[in-house]
Structure formats: C-alpha cells, structure tokens
Amino acid sequence: MALALYHNDMSSCAQKVRLVLAEKGLEWESRHLDLRAGEHQKEWYIKLNPRAVVPTLIDGDLAVPESNVINEYLDERFPERPLKPDDPFGRAKMRLWTKQLDEGVHDAGIAILSFGVAFRHQYLSRGEAGKQMLESIPDPIKRERRRDVIEKGLDSPFFHIAIQRLLTLYRDMDNALAQHAWLAGDRYSIADAAFTPYIVRLEHLDVMGLLDPTPRTADWYRRIKARPSFQDAIVNWENAGYLDLMKRRGHEDWPKIKQIMENSAQATGAGA
CATH class of the missing domain: 3.40.30.10 (Glutaredoxin)
Structure with a gap:
C-alpha cells in the first residue's frame, strides 16, 4: 500500500x-x-x-x-528494521524522550529560538500579511508567544526561557549518553530520530555553541550525521533560501545568545 x-x-x-x-x-x-x-x-x-x-x-x-x-x-x-528497543523498559525510555517534545521542547524551545533569530524578520517584512499569518495560528498560547518574540526578538522573555529549556534538554541528553550509545539504549531508536532536528536547527542557525557544555551530545550528533538517513531526510531537503536567512541572522545574534546562555548557566548553577 x-x-x-x-x-x-x-x-x-x-x-x-x-x-x-x-x-x-x-x-x-x-x-x-x-x-x-x-x-x-x-x-x-x-x-x-x-x-x-x-x-x-x-x-x-x-x-x-x-x-x-x-x-x-x-x-x-512495517516491523522490518525495528526502531523501538526490544524490552519494555527501553520502549518506556524512548517514549519518555518523545513525550517531552510535545510538552514544551518544540513549541516553547526550538520554535521560539527559530522565530526570535530568523523567522520574525519574514513576518515583519510582510506587514499586514505577516499579521494575518500570525492571527491564523489556532492555538492562542502559541500565537501569543510568537507575537511577543516577533515584536521583541531576543529581548522577549519567551526567548530567554527557550534558551534555558534547550540547555536543559542538551544536558539531559548528555547524561543519558554517558550511560549508553544512543538516547534510549545501545541501539538507534525513534528517540534518536525524533531529537535529531533539535540539533539540526542549531546548525542551520549557526548557533552550535549551545552544545559547548555537552560534548557527548555533540558527538552523538556527529554520529547521527554519518548515517545515510541524514543525507536522505535532512540534507537532500535543505532549502538554500531559508538556510541563508537562518545562518546570517544566527551569526549576527550569536554574541547576544551566548550571553543569554551564560546568564542562564549562572542562574541555574549548571556551569559550576
């Protein structure tokens, strides 16, 4: 079928x-x-x-x-080439990873990072059409977060929260990768596929420095990129126009993002 x-x-x-x-x-x-x-x-x-x-x-x-x-x-x-761990506890760990994507990592984390750095400029440049695009977002919480970040950029409190949430995520990944090769165990799983885009976006925005405190997570990403699936699913679909905007804006904003990152580490004691 x-x-x-x-x-x-x-x-x-x-x-x-x-x-x-x-x-x-x-x-x-x-x-x-x-x-x-x-x-x-x-x-x-x-x-x-x-x-x-x-x-x-x-x-x-x-x-x-x-x-x-x-x-x-x-x-x-399609059970051939299974991407779930064999044991119930491994599958539970896999689902605990993917569950948090729907609980804030995506909308309050990587999406806000992307809007604050790059996508807000598209909305602002479109004037009334950009406002209509924003108003068409059905979820009122998501819509108002986007509105604040579009208007205030990196000065939005939601942007600072997004950086904190992502840094916590990468630390959690680093801790898990200290125990086994992949996020949910010793074999690549759905969890690894699910979290790959949340590092890809850092590379596209030229803010990979967010991984500096988490070397095991950075190594995990290098291994992910070496898999044939990365070329097929990510690289082959890259949009040159978007990449130019994202990298240019990210490069411009990195000094301020780095400062937000350092302030967050001091506030949480993560850098101690």
Whole structure:
C-alpha cells in the first residue's frame, strides 16, 4: 500500500518522520506544503490534520497526524528494521524522550529560538500579511508567544526561557549518553530520530555553541550525521533560501545568545 507524506522541507517535525522513513527503507510520495504561503491552513488540509500542522502521513485511505505518533505507527506497520528497543523498559525510555517534545521542547524551545533569530524578520517584512499569518495560528498560547518574540526578538522573555529549556534538554541528553550509545539504549531508536532536528536547527542557525557544555551530545550528533538517513531526510531537503536567512541572522545574534546562555548557566548553577 502506497505511503504519502504531507510535509515541509525545513520543518523539524517533518524531518523526524523523513528520518524514520529513511531508516526503515520505506518508499513514499512527497506532498510538499509551502507553510509561508499558508497551504497547511487550507480547508482541505485541516480535514486531514485539524491542528493545521505538518506532517501528515497518508497510508492508503488512512490519515495519521502528529510526528511522534506517525513514527510509532510506521514502526508497527512495517516491523522490518525495528526502531523501538526490544524490552519494555527501553520502549518506556524512548517514549519518555518523545513525550517531552510535545510538552514544551518544540513549541516553547526550538520554535521560539527559530522565530526570535530568523523567522520574525519574514513576518515583519510582510506587514499586514505577516499579521494575518500570525492571527491564523489556532492555538492562542502559541500565537501569543510568537507575537511577543516577533515584536521583541531576543529581548522577549519567551526567548530567554527557550534558551534555558534547550540547555536543559542538551544536558539531559548528555547524561543519558554517558550511560549508553544512543538516547534510549545501545541501539538507534525513534528517540534518536525524533531529537535529531533539535540539533539540526542549531546548525542551520549557526548557533552550535549551545552544545559547548555537552560534548557527548555533540558527538552523538556527529554520529547521527554519518548515517545515510541524514543525507536522505535532512540534507537532500535543505532549502538554500531559508538556510541563508537562518545562518546570517544566527551569526549576527550569536554574541547576544551566548550571553543569554551564560546568564542562564549562572542562574541555574549548571556551569559550576
């Protein structure tokens, strides 16, 4: 039965599903959506994905939304090349990792970092159209966080919270990687695919210095990049126009981000 994926080239959530598809050697049809053009907010797409986000997996007549759910669905639907740990405790650890992505790491962490550094400039340059894009975000909490970061940039308190949350995440990853080679155990799993985009975005924004305090996490990312799936799921989909904006803005903002990072470490005692 043919698989299709509604996705976006630079979307973190789409990246993690493309990684699982690549790791499992599955063929799929690309249905790319232009998020800046609002294609994900069209009525026909909202019928497939009520939250109006990417990705959405199509498996025959079935539509499966939510990236973390999609990845588990794919692993159960196509059991060859399993990406879940064999034992129940390992699978529990895997799910504890992916669970936190939906509890703040994505929306309050990497998304706010991306908006504060790069994407806010797109919204501001579009004037009224940018305001309409913002107002079309259905989740009021997400919408108001975005509004504050678009208006205030790195001075938004939400941006500082995002840096703190990401630094905590990378420390947690570092601690786990001290115990085993991959996040949930000694074998690459869905957890590793799920968290790869949250380092990819640092590289795209040219703020990899956020990993300086966590060398095991940096080494994990080097090993991730050496896997064939990284080329298939990430590099082959990189959008040159977005990368130019992200790297340029990130390079400009890095000194201030580094200061926020250092202030956060002092406040939490993480640098002690």
